[in-house]
Amino acid sequence: MNKSRLLKFFLYICRHIIFSVYLMKYSYFFLSLMLIGCLSSAKQQKELSTENVSDTLVVVKDTENVDERRLKEAMTDALQKIRDSLYGKEGEYTYDFDTAEEGYAPIGVTIKMGKYTEGAYYAVIHAFDQAEALINLYDLDKGTVREKVSETLPLRADPSDTIFDANGDKVKDFVLRFYPSSGCCRRDIYHLYLSPEKKEGQLSYIELINPTFYPKEHLIRGIGYGWPGHVELYKYRWRGEELDTLEYILPDVATKGKTFLKGRNLYGFTKEKEIRLTKLPEEYQTVIGLDYF
Incomplete structure (x- = not known):
């Protein structure tokens, strides 16, 4: 091989080496940009996902608190109506309690006034929304209101109550009755509270089917x-x-x-x-x- 061909071959090799180095330099640069972009995107996606989940949990929690609070507010309103105009009366009274909160239907309220014996009055209050019913029993003694029973039951279980002498001891007892929506067979559930008039504080119940x-x-x-x-x-x-x-x-x-x-x-x-x-x-x-x- 003469010197001229050898020189051309040498220059050809040099050009390819320089071009390869040039490509590698920019390849690393573009790879670095792509890697940074992916990491940033993943981090941003993680932050957005966390924020969305957090917001959802807050909304659910607030909704549960609002529902419970509204039922209790309706119960308080019913007690005030008893103090103002119903004390000493017997009968059943129904009305809608509106908290004026946007997006919420009024709370239905039923007040049942009765007496265990002459002069010993009680009140059963049902406060219910579209999902649950809060049912409380109160003793009314000379203007004093004492809570004896408080239960929250699903509205679809069709809860009801009655007061009668269940065990034959001549003292009236309180019964909450409901029918669970799940199950294979007949399941008429009774929560029996014995002698609420004679006992102090919150009562416990006997469950019967x-x-x-x-x-x-x-x-x-x-x-x-x-x-x-x-x-x-x-x-x-x-x-x-x-x-x-x-x-x-x-x-x-x-x-x-x-x-x-x-x-x-x-x-x-x-x-x-x-x-x-x-x-x-x-x-x-x-x-x-x-x-x-």
């Missing part, structure tokens, strides 16, 4: 929770303010419900302890919901 009360006999008969043909009947007896279990009756699956089994323990039926019945005792014929048995 599908009961029928027999105060003259000091008994409760009822049906449990389950599918027809597999659910039990029960009988409880009052011992003061306590309940003793007397018996359970179950359809006999061996005869496809044509005969029955009676025992003291629901889950402890044995051949030695169970009693076989050819027909259902007459005393159970008046149990509410017997067709579910």
Whole structure:
């Protein structure tokens, strides 16, 4: 190879080396810009996402607080109406309580005035929106208002109340009744508060399912929770303010419900302890919901 060709080849190699270095320099530059851009975008996206979640949580929390507060405000308003014009009266009064808050429907209010005995008055107040009902029982004693019961129940459970002598001790008791929207079978729930007039402070309740009360006999008969043909009947007896279990009756699956089994323990039926019945005792014929048995 002569000197001229060698020189040209050398210059060709040099140009390619210089061009490659030039490209690498700007490649690193563009790669750096792209990396910075990606990191900035990810950081910004993370910050925006966090902000959105936070805002959503605040809105939900505020909504829950507003709903609860509005029910309590309606309850306070109802108590003021009792103090102003309803004390000493009997009857039921309904009205709408409007808090004038934009975007919220008025709260429905029902006031039930009654008396346990002569001169011993009570008030049951229902304050309800489109989702929940706040139900309170108050004793009214010579102008003094004392809260005895306070429960919040889903409005779709159709809550109601009644006052009567449930256990046959000649003292009126308070019952909250509701029907949960979920479940497979009949489930009429009672929260029974015994003798609210005679007790101080907040009361506790006895929960019963599908009961029928027999105060003259000091008994409760009822049906449990389950599918027809597999659910039990029960009988409880009052011992003061306590309940003793007397018996359970179950359809006999061996005869496809044509005969029955009676025992003291629901889950402890044995051949030695169970009693076989050819027909259902007459005393159970008046149990509410017997067709579910």
